[in-house]
Amino acid sequence: MPILSARKVCKQYGAGPVQVQALLDVDLDVATGEFIAIMGPSGCGKSTLLQVLGAIDTPTTGQVLLDSQDLGGLSDTARSLIRRRRIGFVFQKINLLPTLSAAENVALPLRIDGLARRAALPRAKAALEQVGLAHRADHFPHEMSGGEQQRAAIARALLIHPAVIFADEPTGALDSSNAQRIIELLRTCADGGQTIVMVTHDANLARRADRIVVMSDGRIVDGAPADESSATFSPAEEGR
């Protein structure tokens, strides 16, 4: 039984002559504890797919099921609750609020859910310890490196024990050694039973996933296990 499914998902933007078909009849199943990487050239719809799967956006047609619950029919508030309690996110750029310390950033999902600061902060610090950032708990984002910021974002995602963690280009702004460290962290999470859906350009990093889903022009064109995949997209290739 997949924890996350997409059924004939289509997503259109705009109308009339400026209509863009971002996703077209996408079908995808993600099993519990599976780590999948979505690859494809820029504009192929991978970030749109991640947003639709992650209840950030709604499909124009088709269904997205999280634990068999159709996300498309939910109200904005209900989708907010799903994101708050069942989904974790890691992005390339905007990951942490610059006005809060690392621990306060990690504690955000709990505090949004109504937990008092005093109760949320110890749990946030424990999550930071999990990603090796206990010593950075009181530091502000501008006092941390890019890799540390991403690790803090992963700690925030892990804190709520989500059904799925969505990571959109989590290593895009990092050097190779930091990128490797982040991927290892995500791999460790997946090995611990955490479901992870990651969008990346880097084929080498994608190979650390269980499966690589390749997209082109809004469709999934390949979904082979990582060790069998021939996907080779990289930032250098996308410009072609």
Added chain:
Amino acid sequence: MNLLDLIVHQWLQRPARTILSALSVAIAVAAVLGTAVAQNSVRSADRSLQALVEGPPAVDIISTEGGRIDASRRPNLDGIPGIAGSYSVTSRATLLRAHGQRMKSIVVGLPLQQSAAWETLPLVAGRYCREANEATLAADMANDLGVKLGDSLTLLTRRGPRTMTVVGLVESSALSALSPGASGALPLADIDRYFDLGGSVDRVRVLLDSADGRPRVESALRDRMPTTLQVQNTGQQSQLADTVLRSTELALRFSGALSLAMATFIILNTLRMNFAERRREIAVLRVLGATQRQLVALHLTEGAALGLMGSILGIPLGLLIGRGLGQAMQRLLDSHGDTGEISYRTIGWAMLAGPLVAGIAAIVPALQSRHVSPREAMTGAEPRRAEGLPLWATVGGSLIMVVAVGLMLLVMTTRLPVEMAIPAGLLLLLAFIVIIPAMIGPVARGAAKLLCPWWPLESDLATAQLLERRIRTGLTAGVLVVAVNAGLGMGNSIVNNVDDVHDWHRRWLSNDVSIHDPRVHDTAATSEDRIDFREQILARSGVAGVVELQFMAARAGAMPVDCIVRDFVPGDELPWSIIAGSAENCALRLQAGEAVIGGVLAHKLGLSVGDPLRLELGGRSLSLPVAAIANDYFAGGLIVYLDRGAAAKMIELGPPAVYFVRASANTSAESLLESLRPLANRNQLVIRSFAEARERLDRLIRGIVGALWGLLAVGFVVGCAAVANALTMNVLEQTGELGLLRILGMTRRQVRKVVLCESLLLGILGIVLGTAAGVVTALVIHFCNEPLLGHPVPFKFHFPLLTANTLGCLLVALVAGWSPGAKAARLDLATAIAYE
């Protein structure tokens, strides 16, 4: 590089931002106009109050020898600034006869060709005199005699009886202000002919543009006049014009300066926010070869252009606000007040104010742009930078504050003219606002604790955002601080001044009816034997008490003063409040032969309670101990009060000039008036009720207070716009972060609460810091009042004003936060997380 093209291109790229920036200037320009309207309304109501108490501002030129002035000796007044007009006045005692009734009276002669002279007498019915043998009568005298328009009136003159036609009825109080006790006005040429005056006149009345200009006009007149002439304050004219109104005028000028300061803060904040958002683009321009000078010119040009656009938008907005305020004033004043007309000059100033203030405000981002490095364009998206606590501003602000406090102390100790209180006050406020960023931390955190029980996360996030943008927050809160400061500090001062006049007037008019002898001010009038008149009044039904008064000219030290000799009864309320001395035994000390003097006289002669007062009165030279110093506006505080019984033992007293009659508990003023009217008529005395005067005063005070609320409302409307502007910028800047919060599970409602929290915190900052500034301003104005007025106005802190300001700030916060909050809640998540 064509800078104008670049500016227009940037505006078109971000139309919403451009409109918001121009609207900020528009709001500032509208505020300047709106404040001007509110000022006009307050000023108009104040002038009416002044006219009610003392008549229009004027001075008289009289002969030093006490005689009349020949037409040939009349000084040339051409070219003296501050003079609205002048006319000759002559008064004569006569006997009026109409419908078989006779009444002793004083008639005033005014030149037919001088419409300004006649217009000082408000018409109740009919018209002013246009030709010889026409007369206007005091409305209540006409009522007493049963005279109507068109009736004939006979005057007993030196050339025998002369018949005239009554063509107009005028307000009695205005005639009395022109000449005490006068009950009719005739053409000057008729008086001259009837009384064989040979072209000479009693005095020349010089009307002033405003009471403020009195000292300058007096000085200019003295320079031009021969020694046989002297300048004298008009009739019963008090120094209200020079003192209380001057104080209010100063407060209004201060509020005008504050509205400009608010405008500058709003525009400065907007341009700074524009700059912060555009920093990367500026870096790109630097890479492309733009010099620092070009960038400075770019910002200054943009500031001036936005200012011009704002002026064009703001003037209609200001006129709309002005019209609304004017109508509100009209309703408050029962259609008797000025509706807040705006002159073309004011509009011209407002038109200039936009580009000027925006140009000045643009200096800050212009200078900041010089420090943008081309390297910033080469790196990726810059992380947001927190605005640190500007140490230079805190130190500079503290130094300015020390200078401002020093200036204030010099004003308070009369070492500097009181007008210097305006720049000193502005400097003090500016210094306060400059150091606000240093005070924001503890206040914002304290305020967040108030919101924490309901909105813990939202208040934390809001506090963090406000503290990260300390300067923006400081400038935005600064606008609210200025609004609260104006509403609380100046409002408190205006209300205290008005209360003081009101209290004095209430004490003076504590009786219900006055009966007076119209000839008492005329030296030619004969004494009438009314020894038992007091008993006759007391014998009428509904009379609870009678106070007899007599007005006498005197000299205290070398100074001409008025002396009022009246009954003082221990236990009765005194006709003024006491500044120094004891109110309890004041009446007893007066009965023992001591004197009470006005605060201004005490100030000028340097007298305290117990000091001997050297008084020349009734041909005698007296030395009387000062029993108390009174807060009295009568004769501008240059006044001496004596008890009638005690004075009778020292000098020869004639019959009383005025009887104040108090009605008994179950008698109305109207029925008392009707009860006493036959007695007054039989003795040829004028009888009046105080009810109308009290009602008019109350209405005018309502008008002043109403206009004050209007002034306060303008401040808050501007504050609301400033907060909304800053919050919109915050939301724009936080787009990515708000998007992240939504992705992490925040509902739209929670996001709206975050913005509302920011708004409420700004409101609370405005309340706390504005109240502190307002209390200081109120105290500073209070202490400046003493050198200004010659006596202190009792200080009272008006909590309703504090409540109104607090509620105003909270309302502003709620209203201002609504739209940005809704905008934040509507953010498209996919777009928001991609926002840079």
